[in-house]
Amino acid sequence: MQILLVRHAIAHARSPSGLDAERALTPEGRLEFERIASALAERGLRPRRVLHSPWRRSHETAALLAARFQAVCEPCPELAEAPSAELLVRMGSADVALVGHEPWISALAAWLVTGKREHAAGFPFERGGCALLEGRAVPREARLVAFLPPAMLIDDRPR
Numbered sequence: 172m173q174i175l176l177v178r179h180a181i182a183h184a185r186s187p188s189g190l191d192a193e194r195a196l197t198p199e200g201r202l203e204f205e206r207i208a209s210a211l212a213e214r215g216l217r218p219r220r221v222l223h224s225p226w227r228r229s230h231e232t233a234a235l236l237a238a239r240f241q242a243v244c245e246p247c248p249e250l251a252e253a254p255s256a257e258l259l260v261r262m263g264s265a266d267v268a269l270v271g272h273e274p275w276i277s278a279l280a281a282w283l284v285t286g287k288r289e290h291a292a293g294f295p296f297e298r299g300g301c302a303l304l305e306g307r308a309v310p311r312e313a314r315l316v317a318f319l320p321p322a323m324l325i326d327d328r329p330r
Contacts, residue, residue, distance in 0.1 A: 174283065174304040174313060175211070175218055175268040177236065178276050178296035180204035182228035192226040192251075203321065204232055204299050208239035210324040211301065218242050218268040222261060224250035226272065232299075233270040242268070254279040254288060262308035280304070286311035297321055 181200030186193035196204070221244045223233030229250065237244035249258035250271035258279070262269070269279070277291035280302050284294075294302060299321040306313035 172264055172305065172307060173216065173218065173266040174262065174306075174308065175216060175266075176276055176280050176296075176302045176304065177232065177268060177270045178273060178298055178300050179224075179226075179228040179232040179270055180207075180235075180299045182298070186227070194226070194228050196228055196231045200298070201231070201235065203325065204235050205239075206325045207299050207301070207321055208236050211236075211319075212239055216240070216266075216268075216303070218266045220245060220263070220265065221268045221270065222247040222250060223270040224248075224272060226251055229270045229272060233268075236268055236270065240268075250275065254282050259308045259310075264307070267308075280315070282310050283308065283313040284311070284315050294318070 180196050182194045182196050219242055221233045221237040221242050223229045225246045225248055233244050247261055276296050277294040278288040280294040281290035282288045297320045301319045303317040304313040305316050
């Protein structure tokens with residue numbers, strides 16, 4: 172099983188309502204992530220499902236990814252909180268992509284690879300960054316195949 176972990180793309184600093192969960196992607200963030208999704212497809216990734224946090228920036232990022240892979244896009248409230256056993260069950264056993272937020276996406280990567288969520292600092296996701304894991308959605312039963320910051324996927328990203 173391939174597990175693609177993705178931090179949402181670049182979003183506005185604030186939403187019109189002031190609610191963090193309603194922050195949208197910036198136009199630049201949207202364009203950059205379309206290029207990231209294309210680069211992932213060129214590397215042969217083919218998730219069947221894309222689970223995403225219900226927060227707007229995560230949903231918008233997931234929609235771009237799902238469109239590129241012609242995958243099913245599903246909201247997953249567990250991606251807007253610390254990783255849990257419920258999230259692991261939702262992941263299933265088929266190739267899947269998960270789009271979420273820091274610090275939780277790093278904690279999920281650490282938990283799946285090392286068995287310890289507290290090792291999250293070893294998996295620092297940039298906005299639009301990805302990690303590819305292979306194995307099962309069980310702590311310590313996935314291995315890190317690639318850690319891909321945006322600059323590794325698209326080499327002309329503004330710094």
